[in-house]
């Protein structure tokens with residue numbers, strides 16, 4: 001389940017390979033991958049012949065600005081990743097979208113579960129779609145402690161699902177939210193509105209270091225290897241995780257067994273000793 005560090009790692013690979021290039025061909029092998037488009041043919045129609053001007057990211061969305069007013073949007077969903085290859089190279093299984101550039105580079109989207117998607121949106125579609133409801137980016141646009149606390153005030157929702165709410169903060173998913181809460185010493189089930197000012201400050205202070213550590217290690221490739229870097233290597237942040245995926249194993253800080261519970265349908269890992 002690629003989150004901000006995996007998507008940002010992917011973006012940094014794509015920038016030198018794609019920016020300034022022109023899209024010459026598109027192949028959609030699974031129509032489901034363009035389901036956000038009003039007509040399936042819109043994607044190819046809108047991107048072929050366009051130059052890729054700039055590749056940005058907001059939360060978990062990759063946003064490629066094209067030479068027209070179209071934005072090519074990519075979301076990796078639960079199991080998606082992007083591979084860079086040259087036309088003619090063997091394809092990985094589950095290669096569902098292939099975008100060919102004028103230098104024969106291919107940007108391939110691999111997504112076994114097809115929860116990801118690509119779309120080519122016009123400005124009015126960008127303004128009306130799910131992107132418009134995204135909160136500030138957790139890495140590039142992290143709100144101040146005061147702003148975060150004001151947005152948590154009076155809220156009964158546990159802090160963990162609030163951190164996953166992309167309208168609250170864009171980019172955190174299940175892995176990094178658990179790691180952020182461990183680093184800040186806050187139990188995932190705490191009501192958001194109950195956090196004191198110094199706790200919100202610790203929480204805010206944990207977000208960037210955790211995301212940057214994930215980035216330094218190329219993101220987190222789980223055992224299923226669904227997420228890989230665009231050059232096919234695995235991200236190795238998995239071995240650095242403090243709580244996620246470590247049920248019953250000793251806390252790296254205090255030795256207490258890490259606990260797991262399902263909170264709002266998501267697996268949640270925490271140390272009952274280090275997090276209050």
Ligand SMILES: [Zn+2]
Pocket residue numbers: 251252253254255256271272273274275
């Ligand atoms: Zn502990």
